[in-house]
Amino acid sequence: MTTARALIADDEPLLRERLRALLARLWPELEIAAEARNGREAVELFDEHQPQVVFLDVHMPGMNGIEAARSIARRALVVFVTAYEQYAVQAFEHGALDYLVKPFDEARLADTVQRLRERLAGPAPAASAATGLEAVLDGLAAELQRRQANPAAHQQWIKASVGSSVRLIPVEQVTYLRADEKYTLVVWEGGEALIRKTIRELADELDPARFVQIHRSVIVNLHEVVQVNRGLNETAEVQLKGRKELLPVSRSYLHLFRQM
Amino acid sequence: MPPVAVSVPTRARGLDRFVAALSLKRVLIALALATLTAAALNPLFITPFAVLLGRLLVIALVLLLVFTAAGSWPVPWLPRWLVQVLAVGLMTPVVSYLVYLPAVQGQVFEVLRHEGRLSGFIWITGTTLLLGLVLALGALYRERDAQARNQALTFELERSQLERQALDARLRLLHAQIEPHFLFNTLANVQALVESGSPQASAVLRSLIAYLRAAMPRLADDGATLANEIALVRAYLELMLMRMPDRLRFEIDVPDELAARPFPAMALLTLVENAIRHGIDPSEQGGTVRVEARQEADGALRLSVADSGVGLREAAVPGTGLANLRERLAGFYGPAATLELAEQAPHGLVATLRCPAEVRA
Numbered sequence: 340m341t342t343a344r345a346l347i348a349d350d351e352p353l354l355r356e357r358l359r360a361l362l363a364r365l366w367p368e369l370e371i372a373a374e375a376r377n378g379r380e381a382v383e384l385f386d387e388h389q390p391q392v393v394f395l396d397v398h399m400p401g402m403n404g405i406e407a408a409r410s411i412a413r414r415a416l417v418v419f420v421t422a423y424e425q426y427a428v429q430a431f432e433h434g435a436l437d438y439l440v441k442p443f444d445e446a447r448l449a450d451t452v453q454r455l456r457e458r459l460a461g462p463a464p465a466a467s468a469a470t471g472l473e474a475v476l477d478g479l480a481a482e483l484q485r486r487q488a489n490p491a492a493h494q495q496w497i498k499a500s501v502g503s504s505v506r507l508i509p510v511e512q513v514t515y516l517r518a519d520e521k522y523t524l525v526v527w528e529g530g531e532a533l534i535r536k537t538i539r540e541l542a543d544e545l546d547p548a549r550f551v552q553i554h555r556s557v558i559v560n561l562h563e564v565v566q567v568n569r570g571l572n573e574t575a576e577v578q579l580k581g582r583k584e585l586l587p588v589s590r591s592y593l594h595l596f597r598q599m
Numbered sequence: 600m601p602p603v604a605v606s607v608p609t610r611a612r613g614l615d616r617f618v619a620a621l622s623l624k625r626v627l628i629a630l631a632l633a634t635l636t637a638a639a640l641n642p643l644f645i646t647p648f649a650v651l652l653g654r655l656l657v658i659a660l661v662l663l664l665v666f667t668a669a670g671s672w673p674v675p676w677l678p679r680w681l682v683q684v685l686a687v688g689l690m691t692p693v694v695s696y697l698v699y700l701p702a703v704q705g706q707v708f709e710v711l712r713h714e715g716r717l718s719g720f721i722w723i724t725g726t727t728l729l730l731g732l733v734l735a736l737g738a739l740y741r742e743r744d745a746q747a748r749n750q751a752l753t754f755e756l757e758r759s760q761l762e763r764q765a766l767d768a769r770l771r772l773l774h775a776q777i778e779p780h781f782l783f784n785t786l787a788n789v790q791a792l793v794e795s796g797s798p799q800a801s802a803v804l805r806s807l808i809a810y811l812r813a814a815m816p817r818l819a820d821d822g823a824t825l826a827n828e829i830a831l832v833r834a835y836l837e838l839m840l841m842r843m844p845d846r847l848r849f850e851i852d853v854p855d856e857l858a859a860r861p862f863p864a865m866a867l868l869t870l871v872e873n874a875i876r877h878g879i880d881p882s883e884q885g886g887t888v889r890v891e892a893r894q895e896a897d898g899a900l901r902l903s904v905a906d907s908g909v910g911l912r913e914a915a916v917p918g919t920g921l922a923n924l925r926e927r928l929a930g931f932y933g934p935a936a937t938l939e940l941a942e943q944a945p946h947g948l949v950a951t952l953r954c955p956a957e958v959r960a
Contacts, residue, residue, distance in 0.1 A: 351784070351842045357791035376845070377883050398780075400846075401883045422783040442787035494913045498942070504949075505942040509917055529937060544913075569615065 343459055344372040344388060348381035348407065349396035349420065354441070358394060358420070361445055366452045378402025385411045392455055394439075397421040397479070405480045416458055418451055493546035499525055499532035506532065510549070514563045514579050515586060516541055518556035526582070551595055553577060553588040567596045617671035625663060625738070632734065633659035636726055644719060654698040654723065658691075662731050665690045666738070680739045687735045688728065695724040765930035777814050785838050792841075803841050809834035814865070825892065825900070826858035828867045832890060835868060839875055846885025847875075853892040860900055861958045863931040869920045870904040870950045877915070878908025878948055886947060898956030905949040910942060932958060 345362070349355045355374050362369055372388035375381035377399045385393060385407075393415045395404040408417050422441040437451050497508045513527045518538040525532050542552050552558045559577055566578040567588070575593055576585040588596065637652040644651050669686035670679055699720055703709035711717055785807060792800040813831035829851065836849045867890070874888050886907035893901045921938070928936040935955040943949050 350846075351788060352844060353788045353791040353841065357787075357794060360795065379883070400881050400885075422780050422787065441783055442790045492914075495916055496911060496913045496940075498913060501941075507911055507940040507942065507948070509921070529939065 342368055342370050343392060343456075344370045344390040345392040345394065346373050346375065346381065346385055346388060346390045346415075347371060347394045348375035348378070348384075348399065348404065349394075350376050350399045351396075352376075354396070354420075358448075361448050362452070365445070365449050366456070369452075378404060378407035381407045382410050385415070389414075391415055391459060393417050395419055405476060409476055409480075416455055418455070494541075494544040497525055497527075497534065499534045501530070501532050510545065511560075511562070513550075513560055514582060515560060516550075516558040517586075528581075551592070553586065553592045553595065555589065557586050559586060613672040617667055620667045620670060621663075625667075626660070629659040629663045629734075630656060632730060636730060640722060640726060643722060645715065646719065650702075655727070657698050658694050658723070658727055661694045662687055662690060662727070665694075666731075666735055683739065684732065684735050687731045691728045691731055692724045695720055695727060761929075764926055767926070777811070784842065788842050799841070803838065806834045806837040806841075810838060814868075823862055823864040824858065825853070825860045825862040828862050828864065829853050829858070829890075829892075831865070831868050832871050835871060836888065839879075843879070843885060846882070847879055848885075848887040849889070850887065851890045853890070854894070857892050857894060857900065862900075862954070863927050866924055866927055866931075866952070867902060867904070869924045870902075870952065873918065873920060873950070874904050874906035874908065874948065876918075877911065878906035880908075882909045895953070900952075900954040900956070902952040902954070903949055905943055905947065907943060907947040910946050910948055911940070928952070928954070 343366075347355050347358055349358070359371055359374070362371065369392070372390045373384040375384050379402045381393070381395065381399075381404075382402070393408075393411060395408055395417055397404040397419055398421070399407075404419060404421075408419070411417070419438045420441060420443075421438060437454055439447060439451060495510055497510060497513060499506050499508060508525065508527050508529075512529070513525060515526050516538060517524045517526070519533060521535075521537065522533040523536055523538050523541060525534055538552070538556055538558060542550075542558055545558065549562060550558050550560055559579065563580045564577055565580050567575050568578065568585070569575050573590045573593055575588040575596060577588055577596075578585055633655040634652060637648065637655045640655075641648050641651060665686050666683055669683040673679065674682045699716060702716070703713075709716075789800065789803055789807065792803060809830060813827065813834065833851060836847075836851075840847050840849065871888065871890060879886050879888065889903075889905045891903045891905075895901050925938055928938065932954050937953045939951045939953075941949050941951070
């Protein structure tokens with residue numbers, strides 16, 4: 340058997356150095372083929388060096404460890420290194436992979452080395468193990484998405500030019516939006532600004548549970564509505580928190596306030 | 600800017616108000632009082648009681664409608680209560696006179712010629728005028744009283760909501776202070792330094808201790824100053840620098856004369872943590888975090904945390920940190936404190952905190 344080779348991927352240099360130092364003591368024959376600082380580098384270096392063992396940090400900038408594992412998992416033994424991912428710990432306990440929870444001690448790493456050496460000496464992993472791995476990766480990816488600042492289905496911030504800067508306004512602070520030819524006027528707690536989007540585009544991008552169009556040219560934040568006044572001819576007007584102006588509700592949108 | 604507001608016809612709203620003000624209770628009171636008046640006046644009249652009662656019931660109901668209507672359609676230049684009282688006063692003789700018309704087959708002057716009817720008319724008008732005006736004033740007084748109570752309740756509710764929000768913000772601060780991810784990753788780095796016998800280890804431990812001490816749950820903001828907060832921010836950034844030396848650079852620029860300013864604990868740290876978590880950490884290249892404090896002309900404190908990281912996408916879910924921070928600022932400084940986020944060129948984000956010179960009592 341040729342010398343086993345390994346890849347270490349972690350964005351924190353001190354942790355890469357420590358793992359390298361510990362492995363040198365516990366598994367002197369193991370050659371560290373490369374060190375990667377993020378998931379993208381890990382995949383590139385894996386393709387270049389084709390190591391049998393990969394130590395992957397789960398949380399890395401750009402491409403994370405889970406995504407990197409998806410593209411290399413079937414071709415190497417992957418050990419995840421992670422800090423306090425309770426869910427990950429659970430997932431790995433049911434899966435076929437090994438994992439290390441940071442900070443780990445030398446004895447724990449010795450177990451992992453033992454397991455890896457046995458696996459490398461034995462027959463190639465069965466297909467069932469690979470299927471189990473896929474499930475573990477799916478679960479982990481879903482969990483990571485849930486925990487991280489993952490893009491929501493709807494717009495959470497409105498970018499508006501105020502003077503020379505582009506302000507980011509949290510949508511929950513927006514009181515209402517009104518069409519102004521090709522632009523839209525955003526009115527929020529801290530002021531008002533024109534943005535380069537049409538009311539129609541905004542109606543599609545904003546969360547419909549909070550923002551409703553009440554008129555051809557007006558969208559209001561329902562949480563900011565204080566009162567709806569009925570008028571003649573199936574029209575109404577809306578009064579908003581802390582604002583003097585009343586906004587028109589046209590006939591075709593009046594049904595929104597029927598139950599109120 | 601053309602106003603969006605359109606004026607809605609007042610007629611429809613007046614009708615709404617009219618229906619709302621005409622409560623069953625008011626109708627019943629008017630009818631009961633009319634019955635009592637009829638009973639009291641009965642000995643003076645030769646007219647059968649039923650007729651007298653009928654007349655008075657009709658008068659009471661019509662006057663109630665007049666009173667309610669006068670209150671529902673505003674008259675320019677005159678206060679509502681005056682319009683209502685005047686309407687009742689003026690309409691009383693008219694209505695009393697009208698209820699006599701059926702008895703004289705519509706002969707308008709017949710009522711005045713018949714001495715008995717004339718005295719009946721005068722009695723009814725006098726009594727109704729007296730009772731009607733007393734009743735109208737009473738109703739107005741009760742209305743005003745209810746409005747005042749309503750307003751007091753609304754104020755009380757708003758105040759208790761604000762207090763609860765401030766308390767909630769503090770409780771959340773107590774709960775989610777030190778992120779386990781951050782702590783365990785940092786400890787893993789410290790472990791690496793200690794094991795390798797690095798001389799850096801003790802300096803890093805000092806930063807960790809300073810950070811943990813500052814981040815320990817505290818209920819009161821008593822004695823929290825900008826200097827304490829900057830020490831906390833510096834300790835945090837030193838720890839992050841140890842973890843990502845190749846990706847992070849930071850600068851802290853705070854004039855000494857601002858150090859003693861009172862400042863809510865963890866407020867600036869929240870912004871710096873956000874800059875690392877959402878700006879620098881997701882970036883393969885990393886970037887610079889710059890913390891700056893300045894005093895404005897009006898004595899207000901302006902703090903900014905700028906990063907040259909990946910910036911923010913419009914669909915990025917805002918963390919609870921910013922919402923908590925806004926509540927904390929409102930609790931510490933009142934509504935004058937503001938927090939603004941803006942994009943940095945060519946990429947990154949700058950958060951600007953403006954705190955008034957006066958701390959809320």
